[in-house]
Amino acid sequence: MGWLPEPVERLLEVALVGELTVVGPNGRPITHPLIPLHDGERIYMHSSTLFSKKLDHIKRNPKVAVALSDPVAMKGNADRATIQGTARIIEDDPHSQWEGLILGLWRRKEPVIDSFLKMRVALPLFFERAVIEITPERCLYWAEGDTSRAPRVSTAPHAESA
Amino acid sequence: MAGVTVRGGSVPAHPPAATDLERLADYPFVVVSWIDDAGYPLSVATEFETDPAGGVVRLRAPAGDGLAIPTDQQVNVIGSHIRPKPGEGYDERRYLELWGTVGAPIKGHVTFSPSRVWGWDEAEVPFFEYSERSVPQSRHYLARLSAERGRIIRPRLSPFWLALRTTRLPFLSATVVPVLLGIAIAASHGAFTWWTALLTLIGASLAHLAGNVTNDVFDTRSGADDANVNPTQFSGGSRVVIYDLVTIRQLSVLAAALFAAAAAIGLLLVWVTGSLTLLWIGLAGILIGIVYTAPPIMLVYRGLGEIAIAFAFGPILLLGAYVVQAGRLSWEAAVVSVPMGILVALILYVNEVPDRVGDASVGKRTLPARLAPKTVRQGYLVAALAAFGVIVAGAVGGLLPWPTLIALAAVPLALRVHSGMGLHYNSPYTLMAVMGTNIKLHLAVGGLLLVAYLVTILVAVLG
Numbered sequence: 001m002g003w004l005p006e007p008v009e010r011l012l013e014v015a016l017v018g019e020l021t022v023v024g025p026n027g028r029p030i031t032h033p034l035i036p037l038h039d040g041e042r043i044y045m046h047s048s049t050l051f052s053k054k055l056d057h058i059k060r061n062p063k064v065a066v067a068l069s070d071p072v073a074m075k076g077n078a079d080r081a082t083i084q085g086t087a088r089i090i091e092d093d094p095h096s097q098w099e100g101l102i103l104g105l106w107r108r109k110e111p112v113i114d115s116f117l118k119m120r121v122a123l124p125l126f127f128e129r130a131v132i133e134i135t136p137e138r139c140l141y142w143a144e145g146d147t148s149r150a151p152r153v154s155t156a157p158h159a160e161s162a
Numbered sequence: 163m164a165g166v167t168v169r170g171g172s173v174p175a176h177p178p179a180a181t182d183l184e185r186l187a188d189y190p191f192v193v194v195s196w197i198d199d200a201g202y203p204l205s206v207a208t209e210f211e212t213d214p215a216g217g218v219v220r221l222r223a224p225a226g227d228g229l230a231i232p233t234d235q236q237v238n239v240i241g242s243h244i245r246p247k248p249g250e251g252y253d254e255r256r257y258l259e260l261w262g263t264v265g266a267p268i269k270g271h272v273t274f275s276p277s278r279v280w281g282w283d284e285a286e287v288p289f290f291e292y293s294e295r296s297v298p299q300s301r302h303y304l305a306r307l308s309a310e311r312g313r314i315i316r317p318r319l320s321p322f323w324l325a326l327r328t329t330r331l332p333f334l335s336a337t338v339v340p341v342l343l344g345i346a347i348a349a350s351h352g353a354f355t356w357w358t359a360l361l362t363l364i365g366a367s368l369a370h371l372a373g374n375v376t377n378d379v380f381d382t383r384s385g386a387d388d389a390n391v392n393p394t395q396f397s398g399g400s401r402v403v404i405y406d407l408v409t410i411r412q413l414s415v416l417a418a419a420l421f422a423a424a425a426a427i428g429l430l431l432v433w434v435t436g437s438l439t440l441l442w443i444g445l446a447g448i449l450i451g452i453v454y455t456a457p458p459i460m461l462v463y464r465g466l467g468e469i470a471i472a473f474a475f476g477p478i479l480l481l482g483a484y485v486v487q488a489g490r491l492s493w494e495a496a497v498v499s500v501p502m503g504i505l506v507a508l509i510l511y512v513n514e515v516p517d518r519v520g521d522a523s524v525g526k527r528t529l530p531a532r533l534a535p536k537t538v539r540q541g542y543l544v545a546a547l548a549a550f551g552v553i554v555a556g557a558v559g560g561l562l563p564w565p566t567l568i569a570l571a572a573v574p575l576a577l578r579v580h581s582g583m584g585l586h587y588n589s590p591y592t593l594m595a596v597m598g599t600n601i602k603l604h605l606a607v608g609g610l611l612l613v614a615y616l617v618t619i620l621v622a623v624l625g
Binding site for chain 2: 016017019021022023026027028029030031033048049050051052053055056061063064065066067069070072073075080082084085091092093094095110111112116120121122123124125126128137138140145147148149150151153
């Protein structure tokens, strides 16, 4: 299973927003606030086809970072973390594939999603989605969110052995 | 993303100004990101101070090995705000993203000089509008994915929802109410055949759906629906072609099929009743359904849309339904058809308010596109009160039975719509509730008139 430090897993469990940073076409970082989901091993984010530029960026360069930084979006948990990893886009069927992969995780974190899904007819393109599957490689953790102190750094076992 | 016209974002990408840094100052912290030595993005939340006059942001430098913000590359700084509302979703969503370079650290801080900024604030561009503006991005993405996979990948809806959305089925109340009223008035005159009544209802409904679909075909072709970035559940068309849920060809075939089915039922009723009057009424109805948006006549582009709709959903439907049952015209049915026509035209009229900018841009001369907001509101009140005035005059003049005055109970709904238009005229999404109330007004008046005629029939039967 996963290797992320337990406090970081706790953050991932509650975070309603995280900042996904990808590498843009000219090598610049670009950041997108998104809801992060976690199955204990990988982090899943997802994107509507309406806002799909980030998917193109990831396909060009799969190196990404996920920052968990906002206590309001993490139910008052003041810790902070940044997870660097490699992303893969899952987009064989943007209409329904994401439901099988992540709807359970999304529903567990945000039960209201079911009521939005019932209104799919109102905004059909919003629910045409691709999944961003992130394999964590390195993690930086700041207890109490204090980034003026050095973070605790962890590295994925496979990355260490490599 | 070459070739994509991205129309999103309330703050389109631009060189930063002092106002951008003033906006940034409202965020409690920022996340600064750069590309580390291993080629991964690295993001760290930090405290900051803005200097709008100097055009710079002072960032507290993160501590730790390898966390020095590089001075030789473009870094990204984002301020992001969202308020999770458990059980409801989110609100107060906004973010502001800047790119630029930082100088060497001085006393634990670095100076960030932004050269580019963009962002989104849902208080300025509502989420639905932001989504609508991003539709070209979705189309481009799916087209490229289709090319990559060697198969067509398109958005989908279940057949039920697609049919509902494509035909705008919920608007059928505008047809059902006048048709039932025409049948009820005929019944109060002693003329009623259940199966021709049922056929009338089905035929009229098919003609209405055909008109809706035809309207979408031509509004899509003219660019009117594409130009409208504020569609609501009541306005802006079905958008099924814009969303690539169906093709324009499929939509055209559907319109033709629906018109053909409606015409077949209409001709059957003409044959059964032997009424040439019904033939002319049916032809007029189908003609209006087509030329409402179809060239070269395009009634709605000539400022005749509201009148055409009032005529089609008032006299044509109500008198048509009456003639099927009674075989002749009636002054009483004609009088009742006037308020019903006005109230349906008022549904269109209010629903045109959020569409007015897009409509005007493609030459659709609807009343809200041509008139000042105050005049549009006054026009609504005058027309709604006129509808009730016709009912009162009809009852007082002896053309309508006294129970029809019960329809006046719906007057408060009209006043609510008038007041709501004043409050929400420039806010398409909050105007939706007003549009809903306006539809209820038509249903309420029609329903109360129906009750009045059922009472009249009952009294006649018992008497």
